[in-house]
Amino acid sequence: MENPNQIFENDHYNEDLPFQAALSSENLLLNVPNELAGMRLDAALAKMLPDYSRSRITTWIKDGLVLCNNQEASPKDKLIGGEELHIQIQQSDENQAFEPELMDLDIVFEDDAVIVLNKPAGLVVHPAAGNWTGTLLNGLLAHCPELSQVPRAGIVHRLDKDTSGLMVVAKTLPVQNHLVQQLQNRSVKRIYRAVADGVVPFDGKIETLIGRDPHNRLKMAVVKFGGKEAITHVKVLERYQSHSYIECSLETGRTHQIRVHMREARHPLAGDLVYGNPRHVCSQPVKDAVKKLARQALHAYRLSFVHPKSDQSVSFEAPIPDDMYYLLSVLRLESGLDSSLSKEIEWANEFADDEDDWNEDDYDVEVMYVRD
Incomplete structure (x- = not known):
């Protein structure tokens, strides 16, 4: 953390300001430096206590926790310099x-x-x-x-x-x-395993722009303008009656990228409460398994990068967690497949031995879904 006495050096303040602030204490006694004369109380305190937001300081003032020359004050009060401020620090969850x-x-x-x-x-x-x-x-x-x-x-x-x-x-x-x-520079390889709604017809690449959803700022969406490039490669591992087991490789790392891309491809992830389809048609056992999952069926399965010290490529894998394993078992059983996840092991071994398995030339089609 920066020296609390060296406040806003680029605004021509320096460590010679005539006050001391022990930011870890619950009560502070400060003297307003002449350099802050003419400023509002809330703005001056924000300068003097940069570890706290102006909004929180304003709340302290309104709650009577800041005394100026032993008198309660208003956030808008103008200072002349030299005032004595008593502040009672109120710790919040942020601390x-x-x-x-x-x-x-x-x-x-x-x-x-x-x-x-x-x-x-x-x-x-x-x-x-x-x-x-x-x-x-x-x-x-x-x-x-x-x-x-x-x-x-x-x-x-x-x-x-x-x-x-x-x-x-x-x-x-x-x-x-x-x-x-x-x-x-996209040299980190991140490969995810997921369960998607519907039967994904083929392997491919999804390439779009992703930005804030203009209709809901809490969500992300594919946008025509103003978004960031987002590229996801998709391979189908298994197809079931109402779902698909897929593997996604990220070229880019945008917020909610796989979830947004699979929704845009009309195959949202099973169990996704934000981007999914709660009315997706499937059997009752599968519905129960998705409900039991209680989250989007998405797992970061493999991570590869160049070790910063050795400069050697390293790769790690994390097995499918139990909740997704259960969903896959139900889907395989319903589709008449071996529910022991034997194919999961086959795919893991195949990809572990194939360093170039995400070369675009390996795809049946180049584009799975691209929005102009």
């Missing part, structure tokens, strides 16, 4: 966002540079509104305290809360930068 929390993490691989882990469904990756604690970031800080010195505790990419599977975490800033560059 717990970067607190270590013991957590049973499924570590697939770890050395002095990276951590590769298998994230369970239901675990939020990064703190945000409504999820300030109990996130993967909290668990990583407990597992490896040194990550407190790395932005976002070393997290370089995310999985949705209800998507399971592999993630890589950097243990140092240089390693984090190296992995981010790999993501940007």
Whole structure:
């Protein structure tokens, strides 16, 4: 964290400002520097306490938790410099966002540079509104305290809360930068397994622009203008009566990319509460299995990247979790297939031995769905 006494150097403030602020204490006593004369109280405090948002500071003032020369004040009050401010810090849930929390993490691989882990469904990756604690970031800080010195505790990419599977975490800033560059130049290979509604007819590539849904800002959508390039390669592993077992390889990493692309291809993921089709026609046993899944049927199955220290390509796999395994067993049984997932093992072995299995020349068709 930056030196709290060295505030906004680019705004011509410096560490000689005549106040001291112990940001970890619950009560602060500050003297307003002359350089802030003429500013509103809320704006001045935001300058003096950059670790707190202006909106939170404004709430403190309105709640009578900020005294100016021992008098309650208004956020709009103008300062002349030299005032004495008493602030009673009110801790919020945000303060717990970067607190270590013991957590049973499924570590697939770890050395002095990276951590590769298998994230369970239901675990939020990064703190945000409504999820300030109990996130993967909290668990990583407990597992490896040194990550407190790395932005976002070393997290370089995310999985949705209800998507399971592999993630890589950097243990140092240089390693984090190296992995981010790999993501940007698309040398990181991420392969997902999923169950999609309907019978996906063929393998192919989905290439669109993805941006915020203009009708619902909480969702993503395929857009004609203003979005970011998104490319997903799809292979069909098995077809059932009402669903398909597919494998998706990402060239890009847009928010909700696979979920949005499969919906746009009219084969949304089974169990997807945001982008799925709750009225998809299927048998009652399958409906019950999808309901039991209680999430989108999506798992980050394989992760490959160049190790930042050795410069060697490394690859990791995480087996299909039990909830998806159960859904696949029901689908196979209904379709008269072996429910033991023997083909799952065959496909895993085949792809493990094929470094070029995502070459576009391998596809039956080049484009599965492309929006002009």
